[in-house]
Amino acid sequence: MGGRIAMTGQLQVTRQLTERPPASHGAINITDINIRTLFRTEVLSIQDVRCLGSVVGRSDEEWPAGYEIVFPRAGTFVRHGADGVHVADATQVLFFHPGQSYEIAHPVHGGDRCTVFELSRSVLVEVLGSHDPDVDELQERPFRTGSALVDARQRLAQHRLLRLVEDGWLGDPIELEESVLKHIDLAVTNAYARDGRAIGEAKRETRHAHAELASDVKLYLGERMADRIRLSEVASAVGSSPYHMCRIFKRQAGLPIHRYLRRLRLLHALDRLSDDPNELLTRTALDVGFSSHAHMSTAFRAEFGTTFAEVRRGMTGRRMREMRKIVEA
Known part of the structure; x- marks a missing residue:
């Protein structure tokens, strides 16, 4: 955009x-x-x-x-x-x-x-x-x-x-x-x-710095999503200690860093499969940062409560029962 x-x-x-x-x-x-x-x-x-x-x-x-x-x-x-x-x-x-x-x-x-x-x-x-x-x-x-x-x-x-x-x-x-x-x-x-969540009486400058830190972490994860990322590397890149970074990121983003990264990878994989339902799962898994097809599939079920196979089957037809599932979700 x-x-x-x-x-x-x-x-x-x-x-x-x-x-x-x-x-x-x-x-x-x-x-x-x-x-x-x-x-x-x-x-x-x-x-x-x-x-x-x-x-x-x-x-x-x-x-x-x-x-x-x-x-x-x-x-x-x-x-x-x-x-x-x-x-x-x-x-x-x-x-x-x-x-x-x-x-x-x-x-x-x-x-x-x-x-x-x-x-x-x-x-x-x-x-x-x-x-x-x-x-x-x-x-x-x-x-x-x-x-x-x-x-x-x-x-x-x-x-x-x-x-x-x-x-x-x-x-x-x-x-x-x-x-x-x-x-x-x-x-x-x-x-x-x-x-509306209570965030304490931190000074405005402190709140701004915390929001800025979380934004920097998101940018780092987005750029290196496909890599094996270590906490110390992220902390060094954004100029923070690992403990402080983890605590502030969860407060600002609503998820711990590893969950945020996992969800980001899964949503990118989902978008690729949306564009091409015949895309190979193993290739997609490796491209977005998972170690294997099985690793990505396990993470997908844990995050979304369903499997890639079930989602892909839903891509092959224009079935109204899918609409009913959405409305009733």
Whole structure:
């Protein structure tokens, strides 16, 4: 979703990413982005957005046209905006307000792919109202947070839903709209639960430093996802002690580092299999950082409560019973 920061062997941390490069580095080539509309009604729309990430540096300012809830599927990028710096990867969901400017950078090579849900304001306010009684007072900025962790089971259910949409939706549009709204509600529930969690009376500077540290760890994991990563290496790269890093990351991200890395690898594998159902599992496992097909399969069942084989069978047909599983999940 925008430009790219050139990486060296040493991680460029978030503090450096916040320094804007010369304007000549910013512009996005329109050929860099591919947007495909999968579904649209007066209530909501679903888009598949792919960005090559070929621009060096941060993008020029961009402004969403509507209220967008964005689920990254592959790749890592960084959003810089008035609400801070957010590292986006397949474990996250991002929230965008219409007209609120932001800039994008791709510190990890490879671009990104996202699913973008856009809601009408009236529907969005209704969804948020069940979690935030003051939403009506927030006018054009109803989201209270810019990003949040996505529940693993919800992520898998969303994957199944998108497969049905991408294959060509055969059911009643109202069924799809209802399913999408349920996914959005779950994402908001998780986001507001974390946003409202007590974090003590730490100074603002300390909270900023903790958020920055967690972002740096995410960038490191995204760049070296396929490697055998040791805790000491990550801590050294982000300038922290292993203990402090582990404690702060779990508090900020909602997961310990090893769980976060495992989920990131699995979601990248899931996206590859979505693009090519005939992809070899062993090759995929090794490419995303698992030691073997069996290692990845065991991790997948532990994370999602099902197997790759069961998910792949769901990719081969346009069966409405898959939709019922999603609605009932």
